[in-house]
Amino acid sequence: MTMAGIFTVCKKELSDHFGSKRYLILFALILLLSAVSAYQGAEYLRDNPQAGFLAIFSGARFGFSFVQLMVFFGPIVGLALGFDAINKERTSGTLSVLLSQPIFRDSVINGKFLAGAAALATLTVSTIGIMCGVVIPILGFGPTLEEALSIVLLSSLTILYLAFWLSLGVLFSVLTKKVSTSTLASVATWLFCSIMIPILAMLIANQMVPFSIELRPGGEGSEGFKPEQSPEFQALMQKRFVIESSISKLSPTQLYSEVASSILGATRVGGGFSLGFKAPTMFQSVTASWPSVVAIAVGLVVCFAASYMSFIRSEVRPGG
Amino acid sequence: MSQPMIQTQELTKVYGDITAVDHLNLTVNEGEIFGFLGPNGAGKTTTILLLMGLSTPTSGTAMVGGYDVVKDSKEVRKIAGNLPEFAGYYEDLTAKQCLDYIGQLNDLPRTEREKRITDLLADVGLTKWKDMKVEKFSRGMKQRLGIAQALIKNPKIVFLDEPTIGIDPEGTKELRDLIFRLNRDRGLTVFLSSHLLHEVQLTCSGVGIIRQGKLEETATVEDLTKGLTGKEGKSIEFKLSKVTPELLKELKGLEGVTSVTEENDRLYVYMTKDNTKEVSETITKHGAIILLMKPREYTLEEVFMKYYEGFKGR
Numbered sequence: 001m002t003m004a005g006i007f008t009v010c011k012k013e014l015s016d017h018f019g020s021k022r023y024l025i026l027f028a029l030i031l032l033l034s035a036v037s038a039y040q041g042a043e044y045l046r047d048n049p050q051a052g053f054l055a056i057f058s059g060a061r062f063g064f065s066f067v068q069l070m071v072f073f074g075p076i077v078g079l080a081l082g083f084d085a086i087n088k089e090r091t092s093g094t095l096s097v098l099l100s101q102p103i104f105r106d107s108v109i110n111g112k113f114l115a116g117a118a119a120l121a122t123l124t125v126s127t128i129g130i131m132c133g134v135v136i137p138i139l140g141f142g143p144t145l146e147e148a149l150s151i152v153l154l155s156s157l158t159i160l161y162l163a164f165w166l167s168l169g170v171l172f173s174v175l176t177k178k179v180s181t182s183t184l185a186s187v188a189t190w191l192f193c194s195i196m197i198p199i200l201a202m203l204i205a206n207q208m209v210p211f212s213i214e215l216r217p218g219g220e221g222s223e224g225f226k227p228e229q230s231p232e233f234q235a236l237m238q239k240r241f242v243i244e245s246s247i248s249k250l251s252p253t254q255l256y257s258e259v260a261s262s263i264l265g266a267t268r269v270g271g272g273f274s275l276g277f278k279a280p281t282m283f284q285s286v287t288a289s290w291p292s293v294v295a296i297a298v299g300l301v302v303c304f305a306a307s308y309m310s311f312i313r314s315e316v317r318p319g320g
Numbered sequence: 321m322s323q324p325m326i327q328t329q330e331l332t333k334v335y336g337d338i339t340a341v342d343h344l345n346l347t348v349n350e351g352e353i354f355g356f357l358g359p360n361g362a363g364k365t366t367t368i369l370l371l372m373g374l375s376t377p378t379s380g381t382a383m384v385g386g387y388d389v390v391k392d393s394k395e396v397r398k399i400a401g402n403l404p405e406f407a408g409y410y411e412d413l414t415a416k417q418c419l420d421y422i423g424q425l426n427d428l429p430r431t432e433r434e435k436r437i438t439d440l441l442a443d444v445g446l447t448k449w450k451d452m453k454v455e456k457f458s459r460g461m462k463q464r465l466g467i468a469q470a471l472i473k474n475p476k477i478v479f480l481d482e483p484t485i486g487i488d489p490e491g492t493k494e495l496r497d498l499i500f501r502l503n504r505d506r507g508l509t510v511f512l513s514s515h516l517l518h519e520v521q522l523t524c525s526g527v528g529i530i531r532q533g534k535l536e537e538t539a540t541v542e543d544l545t546k547g548l549t550g551k552e553g554k555s556i557e558f559k560l561s562k563v564t565p566e567l568l569k570e571l572k573g574l575e576g577v578t579s580v581t582e583e584n585d586r587l588y589v590y591m592t593k594d595n596t597k598e599v600s601e602t603i604t605k606h607g608a609i610i611l612l613m614k615p616r617e618y619t620l621e622e623v624f625m626k627y628y629e630g631f632k633g634r
Contacts, residue, residue: 008424016412093408097469099374100402101425102394316374317335318365318405 005103009111010118017081017119026077027123030069031130037065038131042138053143054150054264056135057128066131067260070158071253072194077123078165079172079186081116085109086173086311087182096316109311113170113304120162128155153263153286157293161256164296167303174307174314193251201247205240255296259289323386325350325477325509326371330380333366333533340366342533343380348511348526350476353503355524355541356513363533364513365405368479371511372402385476398426401470403463405481405513411455415446415465418454419472426473433472440468444498460491467498477509478502484519496523554594558587559612560603567606574598588616 017023041056048055057066064072086109089095098108128151136142143151168189172182248254263286326348333341341363348354358364369375371384373393381388387395410418416437423433441447444464454462463483470478480499484492500523502508514520520527521541529536563582571580576595581588589599603610 004427005425008421012421012424019412089408092411093404093406094410095408096369096374096404097402097407097409097422097466098425100372100397100400100404100470101422102397102427102473103425104394315376316369318340318369 005107006111006114009098009103009108010115013085013112013115014118017115022080023119023123026073026080030073030077030123030127033064033069033073034066034127034131035134037069038134039138041065041131042135045135045139052265053135053139053141053147056131057151057154058261058264066128067257067264070161070260071257074158074162074256075165075190075193075253076186078120078162079169079190081119082113082166082169083172083182083186084179085112085116085170086307087176088173088179090177091179099316105312106308109170109174109308113167116166116170117159117163120166121159124155124158124162128158150263150265154260157256157259157263160293160300161252161296164252164300164303167300167307171303171307171310174310193253197248197251197254201244204247205243208243209236209240211236249292249295252296252299255292259292259296262286262289323350324348324383325352326354326382326384326511328367328371328380328382331367331370331377331382332379333363333370333375334378339533341370341377344530344533344535346528346535346538348509350509351503351507352526353499353510353512353524355520355527356511356530357515357517357520357527358513358530359515362530364515364530365481366533367530368402368404368481368511368513371396372400372479373397398473399476401473401475401478403466403470403478403480403483405485407462407466407469409454409457409462409465412453414451414453415441415457415468416450418465419468422469423472428472436472436474440471443471443501444468445494459486460488463487463491463495467495471502475508477511480510480512482514483512484514484516492519499523554592554596555588555590555616556596556599557612557614557616558589558603558610559585560587561609561611563587563608564606567603567608570602570606571599574602 038056041058045051045053045055086095089098095108099105132142132151142148169182169186172185173179176182176185245254245258249258324347326346328344328346331341331344331346332339344363344367346367356364356367366375370377371382371389373389373396376390381390383389384396385399387393387399389396410421413421419437419440420433423437428436437450438447441450444467446461446464446468449457449461454465457465463486467478467480467483470480483495487495496519499510499512503510512520512524525540526538527541528538568580568582571577571589574595575598576591576593577599578590578592580590591599600610600613
């Protein structure tokens, strides 16, 4: 019985998503940008045959790679499917009709969350599928078994990451009365995570480890001495990088980016210069980035649990 | 033989420092069309929310169809249909899809669902527009869809919260006819909340008056009126061919007559005891012809005003 309620709500919400302009626009946008980045990735691969098939997800030279795309647009995609899930029904008066039916209240929020997650999974899987479909004919070869496994991992990670943003959106929709408020909260969160945290990380790193004048003895006029090569400078940059990346980890976008990069075996580019580590095996990279995966999952669970509790306790009041 | 469909005991709901429903004791029998009457903000909607299990009481208990609204709220929602105040609709869906969704949530098998949808659409007169999106519906059409949604579970009782708000007189009449028909044909108990006295008077068999969360009176519409007139003694409504000041003066001087008032073309004579004979004789003596004479019936509106005046005085 309980399951029937969830299933019914989920089915209805899913068909709402698939029919909504919002979802279709986001889907088209992601698909288009991904296809372009896949094409670029294929070109990159032709020039650098040693890079391996997975480079199509990380190796865009212009515009966005798939991972960068998800870092930047992922929050908006996830939030967009959740930010008005509950409060829209509350303000339009459909919630009291829905809750007047013989279902448990959690069927509503569970069904809505599942539908959102399924819509996001569809988006992710089809995008990645189409990217492979674009690239394989150009390259003339496909992924190896291990690479294929990495692609599956990348898909799962992306779905988890998008589901986190979905759950945050649902939380906003439960906590706020008006759709306009939750929209604003979603946009603010997105900007904060994608733009503010990286800037803050840089500023704080700059404060904690400032560039000291001694490191640039020659100034502009001197020749022959390149401060970039001095060990002190290297150490300083390393320190700044550590600070910056630890602060950045506050943002789920950064966590995702790190895990995705390690799955893809791509070199992490920080502060404009490469700290290239040799591509580890997939097993190593997944183990190393496990805490970040857990952090995203915990975020998801916390947001969902909070919205669940808040929704179950909320009451329908006169006037909505 | 009828057992109570709704029974509340000391039902109370407090929001912050406002007591929306205050120790409400209410009984509605099966098969009754019960009018729940009160001004805006009296606690009508809150009472319905409590009875549907959409809100939990602060104290007290309520049973609907024999089920406790807190412990068995899901069972209550199986047998109780609800058309909430300001009910919303899934605007992107067609009327048929809306009903189908609600039907699915009630776990109706497909064939059963389709049959009921067809029947209900015909009942509320929406068959022609069944495949039109709800966003294109007029207010009255939406309200009829809302009623169909409340009825698709084939309930034993239906709550209608201010169902005629924003509907034109014709729509109101259609709605009333539909309520009567459902009550007669299916024995459906109807709990109708309204601030429109006329509507309740025309539609309902029993009435409860609620004010500031407290139930002030439950009775049949007739009893309520009688009770009031009884307190006031007797009053008679006349329509006369002419009214002269001398006539009025003499009528006022008659034994037992407390007051005589003129309203439009009517003359109302209030008496502490039945003195109808002398009153009519006095009228004819003054050369006026009695065109109409009947014991005065209070409209619910007057009943209502009397009650409110009473509350103010308390």
